[in-house]
Amino acid sequence: MSLHWALICHGLITLTIVVSFLCGQWPIFQGTPISSIHRFLTFGAYQYFLRFIGAVFGDRGTNLILSVEYYCCDRPNPILQLIYLAIIGTTYYIIVKTSFSYIPGYYLSEVHRYASFLAVAVGILLFLVTSFSDPGTVKADNVSRYLSAYPYDNIIYTEKECPTCKIPKPARSKHCSLCNRCVARFDHHCGWMNNCIGERNTRYFLAFLLWHFLLCIYGTIAIGLVLAGRLKELQIVHVLTVYYRVDNSLRSLAPYVVQWLLDAHNTQILLMVFMGVVSLLLAGFFAYHANLCLTNTTTNETFKWQDYISWQKKLIEARASTAALKANIAGMTTEGKPRESKCKSFFRQSLLQDTEAIVKKNVYDKGFFHNLYEVVFPVSTRASFLHTKSKSG
Structure with a gap:
């Protein structure tokens, strides 16, 4: 029994450390x-x-x-890439060693031996494509086309030159200090890929997140069906109810079934917990990036908007304070002048709030389908972009 509690404590501690490391900075966990x-x-x-x-x-x-x-x-270094390959390779190897002997089983056919290998291979392929694909490098020979494809909004992007590359910076681009290059529609530099995520490979990155989420779900369910098949084949419930006189109810049977699973298949249980936690994290990352793509925003731009809106709020507050100070001074110097009505003051405050809402408008958000099309079919891969190249040449 002490072994079971040790495994449970180990799982809880591991879960706490993983969640704390990856999600501890989220606002919901503050304090x-x-x-x-x-x-x-x-x-x-x-x-x-x-x-x-x-x-x-x-x-x-x-x-x-x-x-x-x-x-x-x-x-730039391949450390996290090697860690990813080690994690997925080790996890699949443990699954093969501990669970493939029970396939085919009561609930799973032999096809899952090959389907699981194919699923892992596709995941690694997406990882390699995302890692080694061009994210949309802006160079002297294509900068004019990117300038045409991504016009300045004169809000968070204005005309300027990259001080490192010595070429104009198209809107939505950023110079990555790690890769030492300007990347069009820059989202972020991903250490796991050892590559930037930008205009040309955002689609591969999203496919990578979605596929690995589904892969973890598939692995968790498959192992769960293996364990359920073992319970059925060994007639554990029948033995407990007939020979040990355990009441045939979920509340009575659950502790004994869990005890048997932890004793006989503790490795599979830990794998299920691990893949379940990873699937939740991948689901969160995918949902976040999918929402960015559907609103035609990047991770880099969310920080730019936050800085800009913060600056706008301070500017509006400063103007409002200046106006209030002037009104007070005018009220002290002008005798008999009626004070500003509450209705007028409220209208002026609403007007300032409307002004704040206007500056939040993303001019690159052109609708759900257009935004999705821009991610799936990047601007630089279209015939019109290549045609501009031949014209400029």
Whole structure:
């Protein structure tokens, strides 16, 4: 029984650490232990480690750690790519070793031996395509076409030159400091792909997230059906109700069935928990990026809009404070002048709020179907884009 509790505690601790590391910065977790664990994992633990290295090995040890950090965090490297391949390869290997001996089974046919391999192979293929595809690099020979394809909105994008590439920066593009290139319709730099996600490979990135979400769901359900088949084939419920006189109800049978599963198939249970948690995280990431694509926004632009709206709010508040101050001064200097009515004051406040709403308008959002079409068929892959190239040449 102690082994069962150890496995349960191990699963809960693993789940807490994974959720804290990946989601601890979310607003919903602010002020909770999840947020504190996230700060410790992402900042505090590393700082304590640096202090320990400095105390034991001196500046030479600290400089060595900082150089490793620079390579891992500030330069393109395949570390996370190798970790991804290790995770998916190890997980599939454990599934094969622990579950394939029960396939075909009571609920699963032999086709799942080959379907699972095909599903993993497609996932790895999408990973490779996303990792090594061109995200939409802006160069001197195509910058004029990107300038035509993505006009400036003069709100968050204005005409300027990239100080590194020394070429005009099309709207929605960004210079990636890790890849050292300008990327059209830049979304973010993905460490797992060791590549930028931009105009040409956003579609592959979304397909990667969706496919791996479905892959985790498929794996979880398949293992669940394997375990359900084992319960049926070994007649565990029949043995419990007939020989051990356990009441034939879900409440009475559940503890014994769970105990048997943890004892006989604890590896499969841990795999199901792992894939279930990963599927939830992938579902969140996919939903977030799908919503961005359907509104024709990028991750980079969400931060730009937040900064711009914050600046606009401060500007509006400053103007309102200035106007109120002028009104007070005018009221003190002008005797007998009636004060501004509450209705007029409310109307002016509403007008300011309407002004704030106007500046939030995304001029690149041209409707659901157009936005989806732009992601699936990027601008630079269309005949009109190539035709502009021949004309400009």
